[in-house]
Amino acid sequence: MTDNGSVLDILIYVFDRYMLAELETVPEREELAQDLTDAGFPGDQVERALDWLADLAGERDRPDLEAARPSAMRIFTEEELSRLPVDCRGYLLALERSGILSSQQREIVIERLLALDGAELDVDQLKWVVLMVLSSQPGEELACSRMEGLMFDPETERPH
Numbered sequence: 113m114t115d116n117g118s119v120l121d122i123l124i125y126v127f128d129r130y131m132l133a134e135l136e137t138v139p140e141r142e143e144l145a146q147d148l149t150d151a152g153f154p155g156d157q158v159e160r161a162l163d164w165l166a167d168l169a170g171e172r173d174r175p176d177l178e179a180a181r182p183s184a185m186r187i188f189t190e191e192e193l194s195r196l197p198v199d200c201r202g203y204l205l206a207l208e209r210s211g212i213l214s215s216q217q218r219e220i221v222i223e224r225l226l227a228l229d230g231a232e233l234d235v236d237q238l239k240w241v242v243l244m245v246l247s248s249q250p251g252e253e254l255a256c257s258r259m260e261g262l263m264f265d266p267e268t269e270r271p272h
Contacts, residue, residue: 119228122153122161131247164227168248171220200238212255220245239263
């Protein structure tokens with residue numbers, strides 16, 4: 113398993129166990145780290161995943177891109193082009209066009225994807241990161257629900 117898969121596996125575990133379960137409180141970092149270690153995840157990967165989550169939580173304070181440049185065009189950097197295959201970039205565009213992601217959320221998703229390190233990413237990994245980003249932002253219940261439908265409904269391949 114790659115480093116990327118290990119960190120993403122931890123993130124999915126945390127998301128499934130704490131966020132999808134809609135628990136009232138998520139344990140503090142130390143307790144969460146112990147839970148993940150007890151679940152069999154390697155300590156260094158646990159720390160990387162917890163750092164990833166802390167960085168995601170910090171994204172709530174990001175300035176609103178829509179207010180600054182409502183019609184700006186997104187150009188991918190060389191690093192983004194090398195790490196995000198065409199199908200991932202197309203899926204991101206489709207999510208934005210369908211209203212599931214805002215341009216600001218798209219930027220957070222791209223940053224969180226690149227923060228996973230490791231090899232080239234795929235659409236399934238992208239979907240999980242999108243769901244985590246949406247669930248971390250207040251007032252995004254509808255978008256989160258739509259994304260869950262795209263992830264867990266075998267009839268739905270792409271957003272419309």
